[in-house]
Amino acid sequence: DTVADLEHGAAGFAFSSGMAGIDAVWRTFLRPGDTIVAVADIYGGAYDLLVDVYQKWGVNVVFADLGNPDNLDKLLKAHNVKLVWLETPSNPLLRLVDIKALAAKAKAAGALVGIDNTFATPYLQQPLDMDCDFVFHSATKYLCGHSDVLMGVVVAKTKELAQPLHDMMVHTGAIAGPMDCWLVLRGIKTLALRMNAHCQNALEIARRLEAHPAIEKVFYPGLPSHEHYELAKTQMPKGIGGVVTVYLKNDTREAANSVIKNMKLVKMASSLGGVESLVNHCYSQSHSGVPHDVKIEMGIKAGLLRFSIGIEDADDIWNDISAALDTTL
Template sequence: MTRQNSADQRNAAGEWAGAGFETVAIHAGQEPDAATGAVVVPIHPSSTFAQDAVGVPRGAYEYARSANPTRTALETCLAALEAGTVGLAFASGLAAEDAVLRTVLRPGDHVVIPSDAYGGTYRLFARVFAEWGVEYTPAPLDDLEAVRAALRPGTTRLLWCETPTNPLLGVADVEALAGLIHSVGGLLAVDNTFATPYLQRPLALGADVSVHSTTKYLGGHSDVVGGAVVVVDPALGERLRFIQNATGAVAGPFDAWLVLRGAKTLAVRMDRHCANARRIAALLTTHPAVAAVYYPGLPGDRGHAVAAKQMRDFGGMVSFTLRGGEEAAVEVCRRTRVFTLAESLGGVESLIEHPGRMTHASAAGSPLEVPADLVRLSVGIESAEDLVDDLTQALAALN
């Protein structure tokens, strides 16, 4: 059953290999329904599927944890968007990450992680896999010599990369990191959530695994929680599929349908996210209350050159620090009206948050603790003028 699904994915992904991103997002894995002609993939809520005889399934499906037609459509689309061979949809981004770690790592193995990794990622390594005997070393992934020094030949099995990072928008050279980790026999996994497959394709740059929280830009509407893994190596894909089925953290059919719907408009949404983020970054760089702006689209940003080389555009995330310190950051978060104070990111609506007290609280007191005066913005697709006006009035209270 699962082998057949993998073959279907490769065939569908290959069929659209030469098409533009927008075309792939709308069509890969999404042929009109054979029974009705419906142009939208149906939601298949069934938990089980009839068999023609004992042990003889009627089609490719037996039980929905193992495979579901709606989920298969999403997984096929994701594989095509990332130019991979196997895509897998999970119940959350962290479930996807956990599946990768369970597949690749064993007790005694070592991992290099970003020195400014997402708080949930840090928690997974520090509080879950460390107790299983997996060691990790944080390193600034934009410093190749620091990464090289952190590698342990013979035991470093994985380099976990975020680019851009959350929340400091650091940019790592995926091609260079792939060369480093492959030289010691390890794998490179890239969290591509911030960039999305539209802006960046890690697998084409040499990464072995691309991971997403589909809750974010791929879903795009703040109405679903999900995750995804896409790989190049079919054998690795089958090992991941086994873990997906064995542990059961799969995307439900309605969640898969919502992400598939969101993926159709990813390209046009990302264009607007990026354009609005540029406007916001330009405002922040000239505001007297702002101490520093983190956005790879700025020519003076440390990661700008690498981002320009490996990304189509610079994304919709902007972070900044304030001269007034932590209380000023909290006050700006409190005063915005168009920007909603909330965790998460990547939806059509603009969000503002204080990472130190919200999304990255789990890293407090660790080497990965984020600056207390940091504010993170997920810039949505509203009117750019309204977003600029909202931040301007929020910052004016600090003068």
């Protein structure tokens, strides 16, 4: 109910993990022969679920670069698209898509639109107000905010869409436990405060990273150098969130390991969105199930590091990261 209120939806459902929540939406609304169009740089676990499970069940899975909304037109003409699945900003390259433009096109063609809003949170972006039908959160991340819960939440825009989702949740049983729900409700009490701190720290660290000699490229849509900076200003006017991704100049697993091992404050973990700063080596962690060629196509290289910038003192975070980066020079 709380997340449904925050997202301006009709009803919300809490699952035992983010993946269980995504699966519930897809399982409720997709049947063999249906087409799902998903953003090409979808979260690795969601990619695996589509390719390893849904595709094998006869669902037509189409991954598409929807950076230009017109790319969806061709797909809506060529396929009987049941569901369009967006993720913006995406994990890990923080690519944005134009939610309003894509939802309008999908709705005109009779398709449903779901969106993974994990990175933005309802504090920074409310996609149901932009005509999406479902919004999904890995509540494991910012909604919880303390890295001590695994949970997914799905909010449906209308009661009609909520009912079959509710039934699927009951039939399949991947519900969230009461203690986890309590912990996430506790986290949501400070969501606005935490997100403001994440946004401020992340922008500061992103700016400093851009000037560090060990860095090839910084991905943060709050920087003018990001390909979707203009869209970010209008779609996420309050801020971009706490994830900052970099390519190291030394594009090797060894260099990435050296950065990870030499940081003391910033810990390595697959997760993100907690109050403490974390780092993830996406190639071998969050996207390890994605085949090498696909990872390279997605831009997930050996020298890519995804930082989840926490709410600690910005100078403390920077001193830790910059000293570790120096070891790759």
